[in-house]
Amino acid sequence: MIQLIWLTIFLPIVGVVLNGIWGRRLGYQVVGAVASLAVLGAFMVGVIAAFQLGQTGAVVVPLWTWAAIGDFNVSVSLLVDPLSLLMVLVVTGVGFLIHVYATDYMVHRAENGPAHPDRDYARFFTFLNLFIASMLVLVLGDNYLLMYVGWELVGLCSYLLIGFWFDRPAQEQDPIDLGPGRPPVKLFPLLSPAASGLKAFIVNRIGDVGFALGVFLLWTTFGTLQFAPIFAEAPRVAQTMPAAITWIALLLFIGAVGKSAQIPLYVWLPDAMAGPTPVSALIHAATMVTAGVYMIARSHVLYTLSPGVSMLVAFIGAATALFAATIALVQVDLKRILAYSTVSQLGYMFLAAGVGAYTSAMFHLTTHAFFKALLFLGAGSVMHALHDVIDIRRMGGLKNKMKLTWLTFLAGGLALAGFPFISGFFSKDEILAKTYQASTALWLIGVLTAGLTAFYTFRAVFIVFYGRPRDQYLYDHAHESRWPITAALVMLAILALAGGILGLPAELLHGFGLDAPHFIANWLEPVYLAAEHTAAEPGHHLPFMVELSLFLISATVAIGGMFVAWIFYRVRPTIPQTLARNLRPIFVLLANKYYVDEKIYTPFVVKPGLKLAEAMAKGVDVLLLDRLLVDGTAKVIGRGGRWLSYLQSGYLRHYVLATFVGVLAVVSYFFLR
Amino acid sequence: MINDVPVSYYLLLSAILFAIGAGGVLIRRNAIVVLMCIEMMMNAVNLSFVAFSRYLDSAAGQIFVFMIMAVAAVEVAVGLALLVELNRHKQTVNTDEMNSLKG
Numbered sequence: 001m002i003q004l005i006w007l008t009i010f011l012p013i014v015g016v017v018l019n020g021i022w023g024r025r026l027g028y029q030v031v032g033a034v035a036s037l038a039v040l041g042a043f044m045v046g047v048i049a050a051f052q053l054g055q056t057g058a059v060v061v062p063l064w065t066w067a068a069i070g071d072f073n074v075s076v077s078l079l080v081d082p083l084s085l086l087m088v089l090v091v092t093g094v095g096f097l098i099h100v101y102a103t104d105y106m107v108h109r110a111e112n113g114p115a116h117p118d119r120d121y122a123r124f125f126t127f128l129n130l131f132i133a134s135m136l137v138l139v140l141g142d143n144y145l146l147m148y149v150g151w152e153l154v155g156l157c158s159y160l161l162i163g164f165w166f167d168r169p170a171q172e173q174d175p176i177d178l179g180p181g182r183p184p185v186k187l188f189p190l191l192s193p194a195a196s197g198l199k200a201f202i203v204n205r206i207g208d209v210g211f212a213l214g215v216f217l218l219w220t221t222f223g224t225l226q227f228a229p230i231f232a233e234a235p236r237v238a239q240t241m242p243a244a245i246t247w248i249a250l251l252l253f254i255g256a257v258g259k260s261a262q263i264p265l266y267v268w269l270p271d272a273m274a275g276p277t278p279v280s281a282l283i284h285a286a287t288m289v290t291a292g293v294y295m296i297a298r299s300h301v302l303y304t305l306s307p308g309v310s311m312l313v314a315f316i317g318a319a320t321a322l323f324a325a326t327i328a329l330v331q332v333d334l335k336r337i338l339a340y341s342t343v344s345q346l347g348y349m350f351l352a353a354g355v356g357a358y359t360s361a362m363f364h365l366t367t368h369a370f371f372k373a374l375l376f377l378g379a380g381s382v383m384h385a386l387h388d389v390i391d392i393r394r395m396g397g398l399k400n401k402m403k404l405t406w407l408t409f410l411a412g413g414l415a416l417a418g419f420p421f422i423s424g425f426f427s428k429d430e431i432l433a434k435t436y437q438a439s440t441a442l443w444l445i446g447v448l449t450a451g452l453t454a455f456y457t458f459r460a461v462f463i464v465f466y467g468r469p470r471d472q473y474l475y476d477h478a479h480e481s482r483w484p485i486t487a488a489l490v491m492l493a494i495l496a497l498a499g500g501i502l503g504l505p506a507e508l509l510h511g512f513g514l515d516a517p518h519f520i521a522n523w524l525e526p527v528y529l530a531a532e533h534t535a536a537e538p539g540h541h542l543p544f545m546v547e548l549s550l551f552l553i554s555a556t557v558a559i560g561g562m563f564v565a566w567i568f569y570r571v572r573p574t575i576p577q578t579l580a581r582n583l584r585p586i587f588v589l590l591a592n593k594y595y596v597d598e599k600i601y602t603p604f605v606v607k608p609g610l611k612l613a614e615a616m617a618k619g620v621d622v623l624l625l626d627r628l629l630v631d632g633t634a635k636v637i638g639r640g641g642r643w644l645s646y647l648q649s650g651y652l653r654h655y656v657l658a659t660f661v662g663v664l665a666v667v668s669y670f671f672l673r
Numbered sequence: 674m675i676n677d678v679p680v681s682y683y684l685l686l687s688a689i690l691f692a693i694g695a696g697g698v699l700i701r702r703n704a705i706v707v708l709m710c711i712e713m714m715m716n717a718v719n720l721s722f723v724a725f726s727r728y729l730d731s732a733a734g735q736i737f738v739f740m741i742m743a744v745a746a747v748e749v750a751v752g753l754a755l756l757v758e759l760n761r762h763k764q765t766v767n768t769d770e771m772n773s774l775k776g
Contacts, residue, residue, distance in 0.1 A: 650772025653699050
């Protein structure tokens with residue numbers, strides 16, 4: 001079955017072909033079923049492969065030779081090892097639930113009326129399947145070039161899906177009211193879906209340039225792009241050319257920064273909310289943004305060999321985690337709160353990867369996929385009930401109307417907030433413990449971020465589901481979603497609650513005399529076994545008391561954050577407004593996302609970029625290429641032809657005379673030579 | 674008796690005939706006359722071929738003459754056909770009026 005791993009990519013592509021060609025003629029139920037079953041099939045193949053792989057390490061499945069030009073040889077072969085299989089299972093497993101959810105989400109129902117599937121229902125599922133297939137190419141490729149192919153395909157799919165509703169206009173945002181006597185806080189308008197898709201694509205392209213350069217450098221340094229020989233050679237190369245390894249690690253990291261939305265290339269991700277909600281869930285949980293983390297986890301050998309870059313990775317990760325969490329504190333758009341939370345949680349994963357805890361990064365990636373997908377789908381369920389309203393200022397009290405959505409969202413919220421013994425708690429605690437070993441300062445940032453995360457998560461939960469309805473009309477018409485939506489929510493809620501079992505803190509439990517396996521660590525051990533030997537300092541375990549204190553601090557911070565949110569939004573609902581009124585400059589700064597888009601990117605990047613593009617279009621394209629080269633060539637040929645045509649008198653004798661003169665000339669040349 | 678006439682005489686006659694033919698091709702406007710002049714040029718060449726053939730005691734020149742005659746026959750057939758067709762279109766055989774290729 002491992003040899004058949006290509007089926008995981010092939011099945012979604014079958015879905016793409018079926019729905020892409022005949023989708024409009026098939027009924028929408030058929031389209032949804034084909035798309036979902038394709039991903040389910042891929043998941044099944046992944047599960048069977050996982051059972052067969054066991055602890056044998058890695059299997060390379062060669063498919064065909066892609067390019068063989070002299071020394072340059074790239075094969076299309078798939079690498080099946082614990083790391084890639086874990087990703088396959090996350091991508092297809094969570095992806096399948098999102099597909100099931102989307103089959104109903106993309107159908108709009110008038111009250112008690114007939115169902116109206118989105119007019120581009122088939123296009124949507126074609127892209128969704130393509131997204132899964134692209135991500136699997138990225139994950140399963142056994143060389144950097146194939147990874148790059150998947151990397152670019154994922155970028156393309158994000159563009160197609162974020163801009164799915166390309167004809168919808170940009171949206172104004174209502175200003176935030178700060179009570180009587182204070183001017184309301186104005187917000188910048190949101191980008192239109194088409195612009196958001198473009199933004200995601202272009203920002204990612206910037207990172208991709210780094211990745212591409214890294215791949216070139218890998219080729220010139222190692223003479224191959226395949227993982228196994230590169231990682232085997234890397235320690236030796238690091239001795240002779242340490243700079244090359246450092247540059248490779250740095251360039252690959254630039255790619256990861258773009259795809260995984262870290263500072264400074266995170267700006268595309270909040271705007272990705274313009275896409276349909278299942279897309280947000282897919283991009284933010286299972287696919288796209290995890291690509292950067294996966295790539296660094298895959299290239300761990302290179303990063304272990306360049307501690308400076310690893311430190312940078314950890315630093316950027318920590319900075320992003322804190323930065324995004326502060327923005328999430330005051331956002332009024334439910335999906336944007338979750339989007340900034342994703343940026344923040346990805347920061348955690350980079351922090352973990354930066355301090356060498358790749359297993360923890362992958363663990364957090366997995367649990368995050370569960371609970372973030374759940375939260376997004378929950379938000380989508382709320383949106384569905386409220387006719388696409390996503391502003392939390394118009395929600396409230398929804399727990400009475402949408403019991404299942406409420407409970408599952410609560411489960412996701414607990415996991416994100418890091419409530420003790422729920423999946424997110426274990427993975428986050430593990431990252432914090434590993435960070436503590438590396439740097440106390442980074443650990444402090446991590447803990448602070450954890451507190452903020454718990455706060456903003458439950459701010460959203462309390463505002464959306466508790467209290468009195470703020471918009472009576474919307475509240476009265478709210479209703480629970482139908483089974484494909486709730487079923488996906490329930491499945492993900494179970495995963496989000498119980499996902500922690502995958503990585504129980506074995507050493508801590510061992511201190512209590514309990515024996516618990518750390519499934520993910522054990523599973524990934526073959527991949528990272530080599531890394532531990534090459535690591536600069538061998539991993540040492542923290543003393544039991546320190547470990548326990550860290551555990552307790554994590555728990556306290558999470559519960560503390562939730563408690564503050566409870567005080568702010570349930571017990572004394574006036575506190576937030578008072579705070580905002582008194583700390584107005586800070587509030588405005590946060591509500592406007594530090595003005596990064598408007599005051600930094602727009603004047604310094606977007607406008608010069610547009611000017612440059614305009615100059616290139618007018619100067620180089622129109623003047624140089626069109627006028628001078630293209631039109632110029634045509635004119636020179638045309639004029640020349642007209643001049644030469646004067647030689648044509650049309651009189652036969654002229655031609656004959658010319659022939660005679662010519663013959664005479666040739667003959668006399670040969671005679672007089 | 675024929676051997677008494679030097680070969681240079683034949684060549685001179687051939688050159689004169691060729692020049693007359695060439696002059697006719699260049700100067701005359703009647704396409705039929707032009708064709709006839711071309712024939713004359715060919716026959717001038719034939720004459721020198723035959724003269725040389727005789728002089729050098731080699732049959733090769735005679736073979737060339739047959740070749741040229743065959744080609745000339747074909748040329749006249751095609752050329753006359755073209756002329757008849759042109760005449761039908763333009764009601765003239767004046768080469769100066771056949772100038773639609775003029776630039």
